[in-house]
Amino acid sequence: MSGNPTAGVNREDLRALIAEELELPTEEVTDEANLKTDLAVDSLTAMEVAVQLEKKYRIKIDEEEIKSLTTLATIHRLVSAKVETAR
Template sequence: MADHTDTQLDVEELRTVVAGALELPVEEVTDEARFKEDLDVDSLISLEIAVRVEEHFGVKIDESQLTEMGSFQLVRELVEAGLSTGSAR
């Protein structure tokens, strides 16, 4: 896991982690792309995104937040909130 003790998020690093979980090229993971409708993300893949983000950034995303992860922008907001509130490990 990378050391992310500050509150600054490298958005492109996050985009790379999410793209890896989705097994898609980074270019397809745009801020506007909707996971379910545009990228065919199901609940299992959402869980994989959450696990990879948690492992990489140390930000805990609980199960209730999984349903909120409808786009890269929403994942970014969850990670930024986690980093700013200190929920990162």
């Protein structure tokens, strides 16, 4: 196992997945762009993003965790931790 917990999740792949789900250019999904305030993501759209993350990375994201997914950086940390735990 790698000592780097984010080694299993490529941030650019994650950015592309989120941009595609939000129908936005990837450059708008910056590491610190707030999904709710900067990218106008509502709770239904956040749920749809979470479903796509669950499918792609074979993880489970609960409802409380979905609420914490505010930026690409926080999504990357959460997904990386779950992927690492699943190994």
